[in-house]
Amino acid sequence: MEEAVKLNEAFHSFTRASKSLEVYYEKLSDKVRYLTAEVERKNAQLKELQDHHKRNLRLIAMGEMAASIVHEIRSPLCSIELFSSMLSNDLKGTEHSEMANGISTGIKSLNNILTNMLFFAKPQKPSLKDVHLHNAVEESLKILAPLIDIRGITLSKDVPDEIISGDTELLKQVLMNILLNAVQVMPGGGELKVYTEEGENYFALAVCDEGNGIDIDNMEKMFDPFFSTKDKGTGLGLTIAHKIMQCHNGFIKAERNEDRGSTFRLYFPKKGVADEPGGNKQLKN
Ligand SMILES: Nc1ncnc2c1ncn2[C@@H]1O[C@H](COP(=O)(O)OP(=O)(O)OP(=O)(O)O)[C@@H](O)[C@H]1O
C-alpha cells in the first residue's frame, strides 16, 4: 500500500515535471522562433546596407568619371573661349560682330554648366582669403556683358568695396549662377540691379531682376539638384550656389518682388564676426 502511494506520488511529480518541461519547451520554441525572425530581419538590413554601400561606390565612381570627362572638355573649351573673345574684339563694329558675341556668350554659359557639374561631382574645399566683393561682382558682370548687351538689359550697380572672407573662384561661380539666372529671365530686356545691404552681423549682396518672378510652389524646390523650369537647364546652378554660400558660413535667400521679378540675396558674415569668441559661427536663415 505504501509503495502504491509512493508510486502515485512519483507519477504525479513526473507528470508535473513533464508539464513544466512542456511549458519550458514551448517558451524555448517561441524564443527560437523570435531569434530566427530577428536574424532574418538583421540579414535583410545587412543586405540593404551592402546594396546601399555598393550604390554609393558606383555613384562615387560615376562622379569621378563625370569629373574627368568634364575636365577633358573644359581645357579645349577654354582655348575656344579665348579665341572667340579675340574674334569678337576683332569683329567689333562689323556686321558679324553680333554673331561673334553670340558664339562667345554660348561658350561662356557652356563653361558655366561644366564648372557646375564639376563642383557637383567633386565639391571643392574653399580656400578662404580676403576678397574684394566689388571686384568679384565686376569680373562676373564682365563675363556676362555680351549677353546683357544682346538682351538690351540696363544694369544698375551699387557695390561698395567691402572685403569679405571667401574663395574668389567659388564666389564668382555663385555670382555667375545668380546673375545668369537674372539675365535669363529677362529675354526682352529690363533692369538688373546689383546692390548691397548691411546688417549688424552680415553683409548682403542683392541681385534684383524684372523677370516673371518665382512661382510660389518652386520657392524651395528651386534649390534642389536638377530642378529646372528651363528647356536646357541642368538645375544645378542654385544648388551649387547654396552649397558654396554654406562653405562661406553664409546663406542665400530668394523672394518675389512686390511689383515684378525677384531678388536673390547672398548673405556673408561680416569679417571677424565668424571668428569672434561668441560671435555668429554661422549666419542663420
Ligand atoms: N531670377 C529668377 N527668377 C525666376 N525664377 C528663377 C530665377 N532664378 C532661378 N529660378 C528658378 O529656379 C530654377 C533653378 O535654377 P538653377 O539656376 O538651379 O537651374 P537652371 O537655371 O534652370 O539651370 P542651370 O543653372 O543649370 O543652367 C530655374 O529653372 C527657375 O525656375
Ligand SMILES: [Mg+2]
Ligand atoms: Mg541657372
